[in-house]
Amino acid sequence: MAETAKKVIIVESPTKAKTIKTYVGRAYTVVSSKGHIKDLPKSTLGVDVDNNFEPRYIKIKGKTKIIQEIKKACKKSSEIYIASDPDREGEAIAQHLAEELNSYAPHIKRVLFYEITPDYVKKALRSTTSINKNLVEAHKARRVLDRIVGYYTSPILWKVLKRGLSAGRVQSVALRLICERETEIRAFVPTPYWNAVAEFETDKSEKFKGTLWRIDGAVRKIANKDELARFESFLKQDTRFAVVTYRKTNPERVPPPPFITSSLQQEASRELNLPPSKTMSIAQSLYEGVKLPQGMIGLITYMRTDSVRVNAQALEELREYIGGKYGNEYQCKETRTYKDRRNAQAGHEAIRPTKMNLEPDTIKEHLTPDQYDVYKIIYNRYVCSQMAAARYAMKEAILEHMGIGFKAEEMKPVFLGYQLLSGDPIDRGFVPELKVGDPVRLCEVTYEEKQTEPLPRFTDASLIKKLEDNGIGRPSTYAHILQTLFYRRYVTREAGKIVPSELGFEVYKIIIPKLSNIFDVSFTARMEEELDQVEAGKKVWQDVVREFYDPFVVSLDTAKKESEKVKENMTPVVDKQCPKCQKPLIVRWGKYGKFLACSGFPECKYSENLAVEKTDRKCPKCGRDLIVRHGRFGEFLACSGYPDCRYTENKTHSTPCPICSGDVSVISGKRGKLYRCKACGFSSFYPPVDEKCTICGKGLVQKKNKRVCPVCSLKKTTEKPPNAS
Numbered sequence: 001m002a003e004t005a006k007k008v009i010i011v012e013s014p015t016k017a018k019t020i021k022t023y024v025g026r027a028y029t030v031v032s033s034k035g036h037i038k039d040l041p042k043s044t045l046g047v048d049v050d051n052n053f054e055p056r057y058i059k060i061k062g063k064t065k066i067i068q069e070i071k072k073a074c075k076k077s078s079e080i081y082i083a084s085d086p087d088r089e090g091e092a093i094a095q096h097l098a099e100e101l102n103s104y105a106p107h108i109k110r111v112l113f114y115e116i117t118p119d120y121v122k123k124a125l126r127s128t129t130s131i132n133k134n135l136v137e138a139h140k141a142r143r144v145l146d147r148i149v150g151y152y153t154s155p156i157l158w159k160v161l162k163r164g165l166s167a168g169r170v171q172s173v174a175l176r177l178i179c180e181r182e183t184e185i186r187a188f189v190p191t192p193y194w195n196a197v198a199e200f201e202t203d204k205s206e207k208f209k210g211t212l213w214r215i216d217g218a219v220r221k222i223a224n225k226d227e228l229a230r231f232e233s234f235l236k237q238d239t240r241f242a243v244v245t246y247r248k249t250n251p252e253r254v255p256p257p258p259f260i261t262s263s264l265q266q267e268a269s270r271e272l273n274l275p276p277s278k279t280m281s282i283a284q285s286l287y288e289g290v291k292l293p294q295g296m297i298g299l300i301t302y303m304r305t306d307s308v309r310v311n312a313q314a315l316e317e318l319r320e321y322i323g324g325k326y327g328n329e330y331q332c333k334e335t336r337t338y339k340d341r342r343n344a345q346a347g348h349e350a351i352r353p354t355k356m357n358l359e360p361d362t363i364k365e366h367l368t369p370d371q372y373d374v375y376k377i378i379y380n381r382y383v384c385s386q387m388a389a390a391r392y393a394m395k396e397a398i399l400e401h402m403g404i405g406f407k408a409e410e411m412k413p414v415f416l417g418y419q420l421l422s423g424d425p426i427d428r429g430f431v432p433e434l435k436v437g438d439p440v441r442l443c444e445v446t447y448e449e450k451q452t453e454p455l456p457r458f459t460d461a462s463l464i465k466k467l468e469d470n471g472i473g474r475p476s477t478y479a480h481i482l483q484t485l486f487y488r489r490y491v492t493r494e495a496g497k498i499v500p501s502e503l504g505f506e507v508y509k510i511i512i513p514k515l516s517n518i519f520d521v522s523f524t525a526r527m528e529e530e531l532d533q534v535e536a537g538k539k540v541w542q543d544v545v546r547e548f549y550d551p552f553v554v555s556l557d558t559a560k561k562e563s564e565k566v567k568e569n570m571t572p573v574v575d576k577q578c579p580k581c582q583k584p585l586i587v588r589w590g591k592y593g594k595f596l597a598c599s600g601f602p603e604c605k606y607s608e609n610l611a612v613e614k615t616d617r618k619c620p621k622c623g624r625d626l627i628v629r630h631g632r633f634g635e636f637l638a639c640s641g642y643p644d645c646r647y648t649e650n651k652t653h654s655t656p657c658p659i660c661s662g663d664v665s666v667i668s669g670k671r672g673k674l675y676r677c678k679a680c681g682f683s684s685f686y687p688p689v690d691e692k693c694t695i696c697g698k699g700l701v702q703k704k705n706k707r708v709c710p711v712c713s714l715k716k717t718t719e720k721p722p723n724a725s
Helices: 014-027 063-075 090-099 103-105 118-126 133-160 172-188 225-234 260-273 276-288 312-326 368-384 460-469 477-489 502-514 521-535 541-569 710-718
Strands: 007-011 028-032 080-082 106-112 192-201 206-217 240-249 291-292 294-296 390-401 406-414 440-450 491-494 497-500 574-575 586-592 593-599 607-609 611-619 625-631 633-641 664-669 671-678 689-694 699-703 706-708
Touching: 007 014, 007 063, 014 028, 014 118, 014 276, 014 294, 063 090, 080 090, 090 103, 090 133, 103 106, 133 502, 133 521, 133 541, 172 460, 172 477, 172 497, 172 502, 172 521, 192 225, 192 406, 206 390, 225 440, 260 276, 260 368, 260 460, 260 477, 276 368, 276 477, 312 368, 460 477, 477 491, 497 502, 502 541, 502 699, 521 541
Parallel strands: 007 028, 007 080, 080 106
Antiparallel strands: 192 206, 192 440, 206 406, 240 390, 240 440, 291 294, 390 406, 491 497, 574 586, 586 593, 593 607, 611 625, 625 633, 664 671, 689 699, 699 706
């Protein structure tokens, strides 16, 4: 019996199981549940609203065999360690596993792996705990709330638009933010204004520039053409300005804290162009373990966290690393601490590397390109957090003449500190040595016309920040929220920005007016705080659900009663009759957008395209016109003779290939639009623009807010430095 009575560790992921198995040896059997084993039923509500909202969990389809394998492994075990992820989801999985293994209850222990390294895993196995009831109930409350909203609200969308649509407690609030921002953008009327940049000269012939700062004591720009004309006639060459303010300061820039889930997703989106779901998938692989020469090692701590704290031992090791790597002057004098956000759960540490000796560049060959990129920003951000602040020398001068003030600024680095690693030092402007009262001569003024702009569309990063700032969602949900919006085709991505689709706007217009109090930003944030109270053991989960459910039912009843009227208003009749039965044609929604259908459906099933967007292209197969059609991944060109001719091709970008001037196809995918040239193989997520590189003469592409040359930038990344071997 002694030989067969092994200890069993149950984890969620097969990869994590494989990594841990290499640490614990033959005394343990490590098995994987492959995620959740139970959930609410898909076809019914699964919540007994009349019996204190009791959920009815059932085994997930396809998980019976996995459960049997886990039971078989545990049958002769001496101890069972449930090691699902250390968060609400993981605690729920642990609870469901414990329920299935109830007959082995005395042997069941809960173990929490915040990092997957040999020392930490062995330490955690010696420091077991029990399943956290409060976490389980917080998960139960969230799951019940989300099911109630989806189950009762989605059918309204089905009735008005089409089946297959969904509404969600947090998803719909995110959609609301996106649609309301888009409404503001479309309604925005730009107002012109003018900025002015002046060049001045001192009595010592030192020239420097200043920007218009204030007019008659008010900080503003030139408001209209009449005022511009007065400036042009008033500010002449050799006009004498006086220095009214001159100061020198030594500002410092303190490094940001280590990553939490939201800040990692934002930075990966901005710097690596990775969607949140992809970022979390990569981070998960780094956490669970990567095969290195010394074995399988988890490179980062658990990646779902909202706390910036780091344990004292890890901080001490980091400070020693900084002193040895960069010198003591680059180490902050005292251990720097960061403050968590007000609503942070603070259950886990910040995201950090598990081993300081595993520098990104030393293990690059063992990582995929995406793993390397994500690991590097995590590693560098963590190291920067305990490095010395960057120090600057700053000069600022205010120059005035007859109520018109210009500001000149200079910022020069004195000590790079953490920016030696982050690589983003500031070096701008020039201001000579001046004194208050000194005269300076105006050399010339350049005026630049601009327009006021609306708030920008959300990016993945800015939407996550908006959700976080408003207390909507939690670290484990941000990626899923965005993924769902794209999956449902409620939003699309244009030039890196999130834009509501026509379908998304229709969903917004149906559910928000009738359920505005439920899908309200402040109400949703308050519900998140209530869930945190459940997790802290300060509230009963059923009370939180009831607090949401009672006003929800009232709003839902109103929405149901008015859904037929809403459908009539949103199902316009067109001035065209059905060619089969002569009844009016109406606009309906289908899988890929709107189409015309007979109002006599289901008796008459006639349908046709709503509108045909013709092109000047002909089908190479049959010679008929090519038209624009809509599919799963956006627009494409198709033969107007379908279904007799099934020819299709990708749309062509208006600007030719920057490399060979050939046609560039536009391919829509999950990560956005891809621009690809068949002739030379050029491929980029950034659109070509009609502008040439001043260095090599090739075309440029629009990368975020700047234009770059794909040829020159490629050379920079592939050329080795002079000293490289």
